[in-house]
Amino acid sequence: MTGSSFRYLMKEGARSIWSNRMMSVASILVSLACLLLIGGSILVVVNINSFLDAIEGQNEMSIFLDEGLGEIEINNIRTDLERIEWVEDIVFISSEEALASLKDDSNYGALLDGLEGEKNPLPATFRITLNNISKTAEVKDLMERSVGVDEVRAATYVADILTKVRNGISIGGSTIVLLLVVVSLVITANTIKLTVFNRRKEINIMKFVGATDGFIRLPFIVEGILLGLVSSVLAYFVTWGYYTYIVNWTQVAWGSGSLGNLIGSLVPFIEIAPYLLMGFIVGGLCTGAVGSLLFVRKHLKV
Numbered sequence: 001m002t003g004s005s006f007r008y009l010m011k012e013g014a015r016s017i018w019s020n021r022m023m024s025v026a027s028i029l030v031s032l033a034c035l036l037l038i039g040g041s042i043l044v045v046v047n048i049n050s051f052l053d054a055i056e057g058q059n060e061m062s063i064f065l066d067e068g069l070g071e072i073e074i075n076n077i078r079t080d081l082e083r084i085e086w087v088e089d090i091v092f093i094s095s096e097e098a099l100a101s102l103k104d105d106s107n108y109g110a111l112l113d114g115l116e117g118e119k120n121p122l123p124a125t126f127r128i129t130l131n132n133i134s135k136t137a138e139v140k141d142l143m144e145r146s147v148g149v150d151e152v153r154a155a156t157y158v159a160d161i162l163t164k165v166r167n168g169i170s171i172g173g174s175t176i177v178l179l180l181v182v183v184s185l186v187i188t189a190n191t192i193k194l195t196v197f198n199r200r201k202e203i204n205i206m207k208f209v210g211a212t213d214g215f216i217r218l219p220f221i222v223e224g225i226l227l228g229l230v231s232s233v234l235a236y237f238v239t240w241g242y243y244t245y246i247v248n249w250t251q252v253a254w255g256s257g258s259l260g261n262l263i264g265s266l267v268p269f270i271e272i273a274p275y276l277l278m279g280f281i282v283g284g285l286c287t288g289a290v291g292s293l294l295f296v297r298k299h300l301k302v
Helices: 003-019 021-057 071-082 095-105 133-144 156-198 200-208 213-254 260-264 269-300
Strands: 061-065 087-093 125-130 149-153
Touching: 003 021, 021 156, 021 213, 021 269, 061 071, 061 133, 071 087, 071 125, 071 133, 087 095, 125 133, 133 149, 133 156, 200 213, 213 269
Parallel strands: none
Antiparallel strands: 061 125, 061 149, 087 125
């Protein structure tokens, strides 16, 4: 195919959009709606995962040590913790520090006077956080078997719930995105279908004079790609505007309340903007091209 033929086919694809501008606008708007739903679903999943990460960061595991352990035994337990790949942060609290903290936090600190030294009932403790909350039960079992560990307390039920929620969100979000992609394909294909129907005589004449299927098909593919590209760019900017507005409003309304930590974990748009833009463009181009290709190929076989 020569350069002039390629330019002609590209112009034909763009001209077809203008000739069928009502259907093209309708296709862009519906595809825009689908992409907005896809982008919204992705943003919801990303932020829910961010919320879960924030909750996981506050989910500590307490490891209470036996009485009378020396520095060597305590360091051995610390070494055991450091060898566990899921342990992210380790804090050691001596029995004296635990008692002082309890006095500071309690309204009845005076009642605890005289419990220093050997009378101190509080054990030395390791407090750890994990980088993978689904491993809570496994880490708890490992540490309960360590020498010098008296008791391990961990909210394993919270870890199980958060893990199930995360898995459910991932599966549900992926399913929604897949369904919306299929809808976009169908819409684009129907728009191309109308264009093919309106130009069926021209297509038949081109086939009679020896035009190849690829030569006939390319303008429709260009049309589908352009429709997908316009929809993608519009979807990106609309998503950007709405998401920024919602984040700003949420931070003003609830950022200073009890939900402040969770609101603070909202993902800034700039962090996901490149991936979202790339996803919109690739998704729009692919759905437009594939939608065009499917129906035009079917028509050429008739």
